[in-house]
Amino acid sequence: MAYIELRVFSWTIFVVFLLVNVATCQDALAPEAAGGRKSLVPAMFIFGDSLIDNGNNNNLPSFAKANYFPYGIDFDGGPTGRFSNGYTMVDEIAELLGLPLIPAHSGASGDQMHFGVNFASAAAGILDNTGRNFVGRIPFNQQIKNFENTLDEITDNLGAPDVAQALAKCLFFVGMGSNDYLNNYLMPNYDTKSRYNAQQYANLLVQQYNQQLTRLYSLGARKFVVGGVGLMGCIPSILAQSNSNVCSEEVNQLVLPFSNNVNSMLSNLNSNLPGSKFIYIDIKNMFQDLLTNYRRYGFSVINKGCCGIGKNRGQITCLPLQTPCPNRNQYIFWDAFHPTEAVNILFARKAFSGGPDVVYPINIQQLASL
Template identity: 35%
Template sequence: MDHGLGLLLSCFFIVFSSLFIFSEAQLAPALFMFGDSLVDVGNNNHLKLSLAKADFPHNGVDFPGKKPTGRFCNGKNAADFLAEKLGLPSAPPYLSLISKSNLSNASFVAGVSFASGGAGIFDGTDALYKQSLPLKKQVAYYATVYERLVQQLGSAGAQEHLSKSVFAVVIGSNDILGYYGSDSSTRNKTAPQQFVDSMAATLKEQLKGMYNLGARKFAMVGVGAVGCCPSQRNKKSTEECSEEANYWSVKYNERLKSLLQELISELKGMSYSYFDTYSVMLNLIQKPAAYGFKEVKAACCGLGNLNADFPCLPISTYCSNRKDHVFWDLYHPTEAAASIVVQNIFNGTQEYTFPMNLRQLVAA
């Protein structure tokens, strides 16, 4: 063999090998995130009218750089940990990308986040916060990204890329909390079972829309024990969880599981992992010491009783022992709690993940 050619082939092999090793560490080509403030990584920073913002202290006190980024958390949130598990960078907020004048289609290849604080499955659940991106809007934005990926990769290439990517959906809490709001007009017109059935039917249509735009692997995160967040405990003199809100969270999750099984039979090539957030969060609350927590009722950052009379604001006080707390503010978990939740999403047993965990989903 010609010495120069042999050297060239050796160099090619080394480069190819290093690329292969990199791709092995990366379990999925992309992560597309849909949801609410539990996974918002900064979209609401770009919504001028929104009151649901976290781009100010003390949010981000434990985030790299110790600056607020728009995450409703002291540090990384579930979206960040999901990306880490998949060997990907955190999916950037969609609204931050499209605000750039030099945006290229390649910016979307590793995924993007459409999640928005205050968002719900229904349009209008954000009325309290003036502005957010409800799920229908998030899916519409994804349709734009899909078109850009087709331009970048070609139709067949985009389909191949997206079929192996993860589509994570973390939404529904705001719909249930809004329904149980003291001034909820919906509650006077709609029975609880009818409401959760309608949530599921609306979600099903949006998931079908995502499927029609290439989505195949869905990481579906159920609604947590919303009745146990500090905002709901603070409404009770006993500071106990709202059993009614929790009951209908469970009912919605049951409906969500059944609709996912319906979709499997309707949509060829679709697969999913459903995560029982409710049970895992209840474990943290009922057996805190087993997970390294001490405080399960009060928020770390806020003002008033249980630090839940007001959100985490620059004038709020915040705890020095964030790892001891399950809740960062009146609604959202701490970085420590979010990390445990995602660990279970990724590696959980069938007690919490159905029909498989996220690690198994990406390998399927």
């Protein structure tokens, strides 16, 4: 009983903090975050996969974990569960917003949750059965349910209208879809490819995605940042499956209908959900620009992981205690699947203040100011 009372007290403090921040924002003065910084939004809630997971799989019976060295080699505090040598994209976005780093749902408590929660899970997908080869993971539907359970605790004590007012000012970052291809459609032990062609599968995914985002809207979310999928045919894991050392156009074309469908979906949601604002980060365009102009951005290695084994260091991903490359800031890919911290920071900054070639209809900074 004491544990339950402590959690209720912690979440009550959390919601009171959000409501105070909302009032401050309406007075045209940004709320203060940790260390006296001024934040552009009260909080950020994060949903997604291993690209932005920061430790939610650590205690699951899962093969999709990154809570061991050399993951986190450049992160203050070492390995945390982030699939990177350092920052993820949402870490940098949080700092740009003036927020502290957002804690993982699995380990968050008390004051740690004042500025938001990260619900993302490695191997998770839009579809519940995506990523089952990794055993434990938290699909997007369950991530939404975890958020909903959090709200249940809040509304029991404070009432839904106040919570809705607070959540309307927060950012909701969603990045899903990559695993529905890499760890579902392209997996030989799934029958998905035999049941759907590329367009049919994209339609299935986005039909579900639409329902999931609408569900978050019904729970109070209004400001959405949706991250698109990248050039998956160019990651070391895919490159390692070919004799050529060039991106797989087949894989890139496979994913294209999904990206097109997501753009249409977000346009419809903006039109049909009153008070909502959905923006899209075009990760595909960012990657295309990076691979074309990598030297201009300070990179020198574009087709192999910094940490991994085999062809392109992508046949087996980064193993415990493996020695990674020393010049990590010059690599685009950290392991077989994920970008380095340098790329995550670059993309986050483009999404935060970039133009319509990479984020639209407005950027994150503009969304936060609404």
